Structures are given as C-alpha cells and as structure tokens.
Amino acid sequence: MSNQSYEDFISTVSHELRTPLTSIRGFTQTMLTSWDKLDDENKKKFLKIIEEQSNRLIALVENMLAVTKLQSAKDLMVFKETDISTTVNTVITLLKSKYPEKIFDIKIPSSIPTILADKDKFQQVMMNLIENAAKYSFENTTIEISASYSKKPEYIALNITDVGIKIEQDNYEKIFEKFSRIDNPLTRKAQGSGLGLYITKNIVEKMNGTISVCSEKIDTDKAKTTFTVEFPICNVETQAREKCKQ
Ligand SMILES: Nc1ncnc2c1ncn2[C@@H]1O[C@H](COP(=O)(O)OP(=O)(O)OP(=O)(O)O)[C@@H](O)[C@H]1O
Ligand SMILES: [Mg+2]
Structure with a gap:
C-alpha cells in the first residue's frame, strides 16, 4: 500500500x-x-x-x-474438493434466524459437480453475497441461489438473486472497492462498512474464480440484482495444477 x-x-x-x-x-x-x-x-x-x-x-x-x-503472504489457500450444496445450506441455516422474513430458494441440482476451492474462504464468499442479498432487498421477498454449468468450460456458475433497488451500471465496479456503499433507503437501513464485496472479490480471484453483478429493472422502483461467481470444477487436472502451485 x-x-x-x-x-x-x-x-x-x-x-x-x-x-x-x-x-x-x-x-x-x-x-x-x-x-x-x-x-x-x-x-x-x-x-x-x-x-x-x-x-x-x-x-x-x-x-x-x-x-x-x-495482503499477507501467510494467508495461504487450502484447495480441497468442495460441495456447493453443503456450504450453501450451512450459510442459510446461519442467516435464517437473522432474516426470518426472507425466503431462501435453493436451486442446486444434485448432479452438479464439486468445485476446487478453499472451504472456509468459499463459505465466507457465500456468506457475504447471501447476506448482502438479504440486507439489500425488500421485506418478504425471495432470495434465489442457483448453480449451473458456466459458459466457460470446466467452470460452475453460482447466481445469487434478490429483489431490491437497482444498482446502476456506473456502480458495477465501484461496489467492489474498499469502503464503498451506494446511498439509497435500503443501504441506509442496513449496517455495513463497505468492505464485504472488496474482500469477496479478492478471495474469489485467489481461488481462480470470477465475480460479476447485473441489476435489471422489473418495476418502476424494483430491480432484480444478480451476483454471479464462477469456480473451477474439481477434476484430476485442476487438483494437480493447484498441487503444483503449492
Ligand atoms: N444484493 C445487493 N443489492 C443491492 N445493492 C447491493 C447488493 N449487495 C451490495 N450492494 C451495495 O453495495 C454496497 C457494498 O457492499 P459490501 O458488501 O461491500 O458492503 P456492506 O454490505 O455495506 O458492508 P459489509 O459487507 O462490509 O458489512 C452496499 O452498501 C450496497 O449499497
Ligand atoms: Mg456486505
């Protein structure tokens, strides 16, 4: 720095x-x-x-x-075969009591392959994204968490979608910066330091993944916001590649 x-x-x-x-x-x-x-x-x-x-x-x-x-070199990733459903279910169990009025709709096919990730860090990523979806959505709405094959070969895409206030395209990059929060009634009501997405993007990229956002109007004052994270499928080659790096 x-x-x-x-x-x-x-x-x-x-x-x-x-x-x-x-x-x-x-x-x-x-x-x-x-x-x-x-x-x-x-x-x-x-x-x-x-x-x-x-x-x-x-x-x-x-x-x-x-x-x-x-920023510390000591913070090493421990890459392991990671089951998406198990992690998502753990995160939702932890969040349900804090956001009792929210409906969590999980659409993860049982056939979806495992990913190669650091289990604790992957849980932190899912916690930040799903908690954001709960914090920045309207009351009594549904948060959808789905997993599917990505267009990118050998990758799984996870989508977290909520119904809240539109994130303007100009802010798509800004929200991933340190301490950045978008001023609107939902953000003002929720507590936060603006560090969650900065941390999330950093650890996703350290796990060879990608993160992006897309927000689309569905009504005059409502929008569907989707955060997408993509992670490599766990197979023999990806495992061997990570072993070599360590
Ligand atoms: N799902 C979402 N829908 C709409 N706006 C969002 C969503 N997720 C994040 N944002 C906006 O992006 C800003 C940055 O999010 P980020 O997670 O980095 O910080 P935070 O939630 O404010 O605080 P922290 O996560 O550090 O407790 C939020 O303050 C909010 O304005
Ligand atoms: Mg947050």
Whole structure:
C-alpha cells in the first residue's frame, strides 16, 4: 500500500470506529447520570442501541482483519474438493434466524459437480453475497441461489438473486472497492462498512474464480440484482495444477 492510500485507509477506519464508539459512550453516560429518571422501557431501548453498535464494531474489526490478511503472504489457500450444496445450506441455516422474513430458494441440482476451492474462504464468499442479498432487498421477498454449468468450460456458475433497488451500471465496479456503499433507503437501513464485496472479490480471484453483478429493472422502483461467481470444477487436472502451485 502506498503512503497516501495507507493514510486514507487509517483515516476512514478511524472515522468508522469513532461513530459507533461515540454512540456507545453517549448512551452509557446517559444511563449512568439519569438512571433513576429512566423507566425500564427506555433503559432497554438504550441497551439495545449499545448492543447494536457493539455488534457493528465487531463486524468492522473482523472485516478489517480480513482486509489485512488479504495482503499477507501467510494467508495461504487450502484447495480441497468442495460441495456447493453443503456450504450453501450451512450459510442459510446461519442467516435464517437473522432474516426470518426472507425466503431462501435453493436451486442446486444434485448432479452438479464439486468445485476446487478453499472451504472456509468459499463459505465466507457465500456468506457475504447471501447476506448482502438479504440486507439489500425488500421485506418478504425471495432470495434465489442457483448453480449451473458456466459458459466457460470446466467452470460452475453460482447466481445469487434478490429483489431490491437497482444498482446502476456506473456502480458495477465501484461496489467492489474498499469502503464503498451506494446511498439509497435500503443501504441506509442496513449496517455495513463497505468492505464485504472488496474482500469477496479478492478471495474469489485467489481461488481462480470470477465475480460479476447485473441489476435489471422489473418495476418502476424494483430491480432484480444478480451476483454471479464462477469456480473451477474439481477434476484430476485442476487438483494437480493447484498441487503444483503449492
Ligand atoms: N444484493 C445487493 N443489492 C443491492 N445493492 C447491493 C447488493 N449487495 C451490495 N450492494 C451495495 O453495495 C454496497 C457494498 O457492499 P459490501 O458488501 O461491500 O458492503 P456492506 O454490505 O455495506 O458492508 P459489509 O459487507 O462490509 O458489512 C452496499 O452498501 C450496497 O449499497
Ligand atoms: Mg456486505
């Protein structure tokens, strides 16, 4: 990282950390100084905000550690035969309780071949993309996760589709940059640091995969957004190639 981009990174991170910390301090101070004047309902409301802001800090620190790891030579990939369905089901089980009003529609044929990927990193990719689909879609909508053979020979394509606000074509590249968020009502409502897609793109490419996005209007104020990731099929040749690199 150059000095300028390092300084920009530190200044953005400091700002991102300061916002939740200021809020945690503010609500804690109010509770300490006005404890006797506050009724139970307000005490609970303030504690809920403190909890939410702490969660935001934890997510931010975890994402920043993931960004630092991307640049570290020690962060090696462990390529293994990986079953797509197993990973997608694990991720959805983890997300269902957090987004109970969402419907997750999985369309993965049992005949789909396994891919060659780092299992933990592949799970992180699916978690980031499926959680984004849940966060940036309208209430009570369906999130579709499908897998099929890609047009690219020897690759599997995974599509994650949701119904939300259109991502304009001008922003297709920007959303994969560090700390970038698109300002709209759904983004304002959801918490996030704008690091998820940056981390995702980096690890997808380290696994010899590709990632792209396409957003199409289906109504005046609704759009279908699809994120596509492609990974190499696990066969004897791909396995041998990765062994050679290690
Ligand atoms: N499925 C989607 N539909 C519409 N907009 C999306 C979708 N996924 C991402 N975006 C937009 O791209 C921005 C960047 O996404 P990214 O995952 O990098 O960050 P985040 O979700 O804001 O925060 P983080 O993932 O770090 O918690 C989001 O803030 C949102 O504006
Ligand atoms: Mg995200």
